[in-house]
Structures are given as structure tokens and as C-alpha cells.
Amino acid sequence: MTGPRLVSILRQGSYLIASIHTALDDTEMTAFQHDLVERIGRDRARGVVIDVAALDVLDSFASWTLRTIGEVARLRGAVTVVVGIQPEVAFAMVALGMDTGSVRTALDLEEGLAFLDRVVGPRRPATATRGGPA
């Protein structure tokens, strides 16, 4: 991908924080999914936060992809939480019968990290991680 960054994936201790900065088409969404799953292994992540606060639309493919990421991440040993679903987006998702399946959601990044702390256990200090740079 060229041009402005569409997504970012940052490591914080044993967590990955993935932010989607703009609406992604299906190809970009699939690339994001594969990048994120690859990073889970490389960074030995035990928790993943996906921040969709910048999105004012979450179509059915994107919802399905978020569900898939959550399930694949679980098979790779990481818990996923989606944060920042805007009110209008949430209304639209409910109206259209879409949901995030087994993937947990939280209000924002702070609540998402607090959720991971509860279910994953204490965070490893950021300096003690192995694998690639954040």
C-alpha cells in the first residue's frame, strides 16, 4: 500500500493496538487482517485492540473480517477486543442485524486495555518483549 497510512499496528507490552484510520475496501481489509495475524505471532501478542473510532461506516464485510480476526487470533492465543464503534455505526449494525460475533467490544481504547488486563492477566513490561520492534 502506498499513500497515507490506512492502518497502524503498534505494540504495547504484550498487546497489539491496531487502528483503522479510514474506510478500507475489501482488499485493504483482507491485507490488514493478514498483517495483524502475522504480527500476533511475531510479537507474541496475548491481546489485540482494534480501534475503529475513525470509521463512520462498518459494512458487512468489515464486520465479518473483524469476527474472523478475533477467531483466528484466539486460535493463535490472543484475545481481541474491538473499540470505538461510533453510535451511528452501532445503530446501523443493529438495524442490519450485523454483530461482532464472539469478539468482545468496549467503549474506547482505555476500556479495551482494561478488559484485556482482566482477561489476559498482568501485562508484561514493554521492555521485556521479544520479537520485532513495535
Added chain:
Amino acid sequence: MTGPRLVSILRQGSYLIASIHTALDDTEMTAFQHDLVERIGRDRARGVVIDVAALDVLDSFASWTLRTIGEVARLRGAVTVVVGIQPEVAFAMVALGMDTGSVRTALDLEEGLAFLDRVVGPRRPATATRGGPA
């Protein structure tokens, strides 16, 4: 079974570490399942790690067998964790609607052992075990 070892089951303290070295057919998978459950009793195992990192396919029978092992092991007093599910394998499993049910998953052997340490409690030292040799 003759020829190269298809699987190995090693004891480490109160844990069993089972590695599947190559794709198993259904008969081999069933034999593996029975061997492993028998070893849980013989070695008085409290935790089981099943390493599938060598597999680039995990079909529905294999997934079902892993689930069964996990549930049978639980009835015999041992916690099971499956480790090393490769990203492509995880994507395929999710796409096909397969999962590991109630069996926990972790990234790799190290994370799997750390998980068992958390849920099973401290490991018995390897020298204090009874039963057959590791």
C-alpha cells in the same frame, strides 16, 4: 506403527507434551488420541500441551479429535492446551467454521506451558513424578 515417529509424547514434570510431527490420517489420529489419554493416567498428568506447529492442514476430523482429547483429558483431571496453529491453518479453520471448542489455544510451547502454570498451579519438579519414564 512403523517408520518414522509420527507423534511424540514426552513428560515434563506433571505435564505431557505431545507433538504431532506430520499430517495424520484418521486412524493414526485416533491411535494418538488413545495413547495420549492412556498416558494421562499412567503419568498422572495435570496438563497436556498438544503441539501442531508442524501441520499445515488441520481437517475437521483432526479438529474434532483435538476437542475430544481436551474433553476426555478434563474428565481425567488434566487441562489441555493446543499450541502452534499456523496462521494459514487458523484462517482455514475459521473459514470452514471449525474451532477447538472448549480447548484452549496458545501461540507456542512456551506460551502453552505458561498457560498451564497459571491454571494448573505450580509444576511438580520433574524428579518427583511417579509412573513410567518421561
